[in-house]
Amino acid sequence: MVxxxxxxxxxxxxxxxRRLTERRDELGSTRPMLMxxxxxxxxxxxxxxPAKAQEEIEALRAAVAPDLFVGFDPATFPRTSVPALAxxxxxxxxxxxxxxxxxxxxxxxxxxxxxxxxxxxxxxKIAAAHDLVARDADPEAVRAEYEEGQRRxxxxxxxxIVDGQGYFCPSLDIEHTDAGFSVRxxxxxxxxxAQRAFGPIRSVDGGSEPPRA
Numbered sequence: 719m720v721x722x723x724x725x726x727x728x729x730x731x732x733x734x735x736r737r738l739t740e741r742r743d744e745l746g747s748t749r750p751m752l753m754x755x756x757x758x759x760x761x762x763x764x765x766x767x768p769a770k771a772q773e774e775i776e777a778l779r780a781a782v783a784p785d786l787f788v789g790f791d792p793a794t795f796p797r798t799s800v801p802a803l804a805x806x807x808x809x810x811x812x813x814x815x816x817x818x819x820x821x822x823x824x825x826x827x828x829x830x831x832x833x834x835x836x837x838x839x840x841x842x843k844i845a846a847a848h849d850l851v852a853r854d855a856d857p858e859a860v861r862a863e864y865e866e867g868q869r870r871x872x873x874x875x876x877x878x879i880v881d882g883q884g885y886f887c888p889s890l891d892i893e894h895t896d897a898g899f900s901v902r903x904x905x906x907x908x909x910x911x912a913q914r915a916f917g918p919i920r921s922v923d924g925g926s927e928p929p930r931a
Contacts, residue, residue, distance in 0.1 A: 720749060720915045723756040723867040724876035726799045726806070726835060727766050729774045730887055731876040732825045733783045737889075738912060739822070747916035750814040753821040755803040755863040756875045768792035775829075782890070782903040789832035796828070796836035804855035805841050807863060809848060820848050880915045 724731040735751075742749070759765040775787045796802070802824045810817030823844050827833040833840045838852065845852035867877070871884065878885040889908030893900040 720751040721879040722751055722753045722876055723863075723870075723872040723879075724753060725756050725758045725766075726802045726821075726824050726828065727771065727796060728758060728875040729771055729778055729787070729829070730890060730892070732829050733778055733786060734876050734878075734888070734890070735822060735825065736783075736786060737908065738915070741908075741912040742916045745912065745916045749916055750818050751821075752810065752814065753806060753818065754867060755800075755807065755860040756867050756872055756877065757799055757803060757860065757864060758875060759798060759800075760864060761875075765797050766795075768795035771795055777901045781901040787829050789830045790828075791832035794832055794834040796834050798836050800836075800857055800860050801838070801841055801855065802828075802835040803860045803863075804857045805845055805850070805852055807859035808845075808855040809850060812848075812850070816848055816850075820844065820850070823847070878911065878915075880911065883914070885911055 722731075722735070724735075735753075738751075769792065772790070772792050775790055779787055806817060806821040806824060809820035824835050824841075827840060827844060828835045835841065835844075841855075842852040845855075870879065873886050876887060878888060888911045889904045891902040891904055
């Protein structure tokens with residue numbers, strides 16, 4: 719199991735998940751990811767400001783992800799991610815595939831479609847597309863996931879756990895500079911994580927088994 723602790727409003731998470739799911743498909747794996755809530759508004763004591771999110775997005779688009787964030791709109795950036803995180807948690811009560819699909823869908827709605835994912839109408843449409851009822855989502859599930867992340871030593875968003883090993887914001891080197899953010903993609907670190915998560919398993923005789931499903 720690949721476990722992720724992250725916030726929906728985190729631009730670095732959106733890039734990481736998109737790239738990792740693309741690489742998973744290339745490797746022929748169907749191994750799911752369990753995405754848990756790590757609300758930055760609770761970690762930092764205040765919501766992520768739209769201006770800061772935009773600054774991070776501009777750095778990401780300039781350096782590593784020119785194809786993403788095409789619909790981002792600071793005017794519709796949510797003041798809270800808890801309702802969307804609660805919907806994702808609800809989706810995981812159905813099955814891992816639905817949970818992952820909804821987790822990715824709310825991020826796509828925010829960053830690619832420019833929608834406010836704290837808006838009940840937006841969440842209702844996402845829920846209905848996956849045979850869920852948005853009003854069934856429980857914010858207490860978000861609290862439980864956040865507390866589990868604290869117990870497991872999560873240090874930020876995104877935080878991946880693969881076979882017991884933790885990785886904070888893997889493959890992206892992020893520096894704060896006088897001009898804002900500097901972001902660099904580390905392809906070797908990314909590939910190491912992808913292989914550990916989705917690549918073939920080494921058997922005891924040194925051969926390879928098929929990719930993990």
